[in-house]
Amino acid sequence: xxxxxxxxxxxxxxxxxxLDSSARSDSxxxxxxxxxxxxxxxxxxxxxxxxxxxxETPPAIREGWTRICDTLLxxxxxxxxxxxxxxxxxxxxxxxAVVKPLLAEVVAADxxxxxxxxxxxxxxxxxxxxxxxxxxxxxxxxxxxxxVISARGGAYGTGTPRxxxxxxxxxxxxxxxxxxxxxxxxxxxxxxVNALVDPTLSHLSALHHESSTAAALATKDxxxxxxxxxxxxxD
Numbered sequence: 148x149x150x151x152x153x154x155x156x157x158x159x160x161x162x163x164x165x166l167d168s169s170a171r172s173d174s175x176x177x178x179x180x181x182x183x184x185x186x187x188x189x190x191x192x193x194x195x196x197x198x199x200x201x202x203e204t205p206p207a208i209r210e211g212w213t214r215i216c217d218t219l220l221x222x223x224x225x226x227x228x229x230x231x232x233x234x235x236x237x238x239x240x241x242x243x244a245v246v247k248p249l250l251a252e253v254v255a256a257d258x259x260x261x262x263x264x265x266x267x268x269x270x271x272x273x274x275x276x277x278x279x280x281x282x283x284x285x286x287x288x289x290x291x292x293x294x295v296i297s298a299r300g301g302a303y304g305t306g307t308p309r310x311x312x313x314x315x316x317x318x319x320x321x322x323x324x325x326x327x328x329x330x331x332x333x334x335x336x337x338x339x340v341n342a343l344v345d346p347t348l349s350h351l352s353a354l355h356h357e358s359s360t361a362a363a364l365a366t367k368d369x370x371x372x373x374x375x376x377x378x379x380x381x382d
Contacts, residue, residue: 161193161377164256168200168274169264175298175337176262179362183260183296183370192374196252200273205249208279211242216284225285227254250281257378258292265299265315278322288327290378294369295319295334296362300341302354333369337362 165184169176184195218224218233227250234243253259263270295316303313316334323329339355342348 161257161375162255163187163192163195163258163260164252165195165197165260165262166200166274166277167198167262168271168277169262169298170201170266170271170273171264174262174264175340175359175362176264176296179296179298179335179337179366180260180262182363183294183366186367186370187374190371190374192370193257196256198249198252198277200277201271204273205276205280206245207276209242211236211238211240212246212280215239215242215246220284225287227283227286230283246280249277253281253288253291256291257376258294258373260294260296261319262296263315263319265297265303265313268312269314270318282326286327288323289329291329292373292376293323293327293329293332294373295332296366297334297336298340299336299338302338304336304338335362335365335369 163184165180167177167180171177184197187193188195214236215230215233218235219230222233224230224233230250231243234240261274263274266272269275297316299315301309303309303315316336320332320334323332337355337359339348339351339358342350342352342355
């Protein structure tokens with residue numbers, strides 16, 4: 148028996164895609180991400196797919212991927228379900244074999260949770276590699292919700308002297324808006340992490356504690372808020 152669109156929406160269970168990209172096995176972003184997932188599940192948030200990008204980093208995009216993008220643009224293909232139509236040559240099939248499972252996880256998700264520490268003013272290379280593999284021209288991923296769990300060694304928030312050097316959170320916000328048509332991304336940041344290890348910053352450890360405590364509370368609150376979020380499918 149075929150469900151109509153309304154029945155499909157009611158029967159759909161919310162799905163969370165959780166990505167970690169920290170090179171540290173016990174990092175702030177990993178701990179906060181795990182806290183989000185635990186709260187999500189305890190609130191009945193539904194299924195979770197997990198991918199550790201640092202442990203299994205996607206390969207860099209190669210020419211086959213660029214050829215797929217060219218065909219999508221040339222033939223005006225914007226429906227994600229039709230992307231395989233642009234995969235024709237052996238080179239393109241090789242590229243698509245990498246893309247297909249990664250993209251399927253994104254498409255299946257209602258909420259995408261990304262643990263993204265700041266490395267050298269930017270995002271980890273593993274996260275950038277993932278973004279490159281799952282991004283195609285004129286792509287729309289709204290109304291999926293994107294959540295970024297961020298950790299930074301210093302303070303890069305609004306009004307701080309280092310704000311202009313933030314090419315991490317600002318990049319992700321701009322990218323998701325400009326490429327995925329996701330107008331609002333939730334961001335939770337823990338700052339001054341280096342105060343835990345750098346003796347010259349030890350006097351700022353209280354600022355880190357304050358920031359990390361606030362981030363933990365915000366993580367739990369947001370997980371509860373989004374635990375019942377389901378995107379509209381079948382419209």
